[in-house]
Amino acid sequence: MSKSGGPAREIAIPVAAFDALRNELLESAGMLGTVRSLHQAGYQAGLAAATAVHQGAGGDSFRLSESGFWTNLADYFSRRGWGTLSHETLHPAVGLLTSKDWAEAKPDDPDPEASCSFSAGFLSGLLSQLAGGPVAVLEVECRSRGDARCAFAFGSEGAIHELYGAMVDGADLTAALAAL
DSSP, rough: OOOOOSOOOOOOOTHHHHHHHHHHHHHHHHHHHHHHHHHHHHHHHHHHHHHHHHHHSSGGGGGGGHHHHHHHHHHHHTTTTTTOOOOEEEETEEEEEEEEEOOOTTTOOOOOSSOHHHHHHHHHHHHHHTTTTTTTTEEOOOOTTTTTEEEEEEEHHHHHHHHHHHHTTTHHHHHHHHHH
């Protein structure tokens, strides 16, 4: 539902909108403010998008098998031009969503930082709404910084916080997951 009480509406915008938003926010808010703002905006958008994901599943995503759920979610993003999304279970506490063609990434304009802050927030809001409780999302690979794919780890806030801490301390994803 939208704030006006009607059904959630969707629009299509060019991918360049991510670049424009990021650039404007960087000028006015700096790096940390930009990441927080994009993440929060994405989170709110993700909460609203859950309705469309349920509709794509015939009205209720929870009636799907596990593989059916992830296929439905991948179809949702693919039909809207986000890219091809795949699900992997790497650890009992952490799942991974990956894409080699994710729309928010800027592989032609390399950056040492991951750039898919809106997407990480969107996925967190969407998965939280669908799960009925908080689901944290951390971008652990990004095509913008030269990785072969964008990868979003998701799980409980505690698990993702521990994963983030291990990776900040220099562990790669495999070692960080092994430490959980």
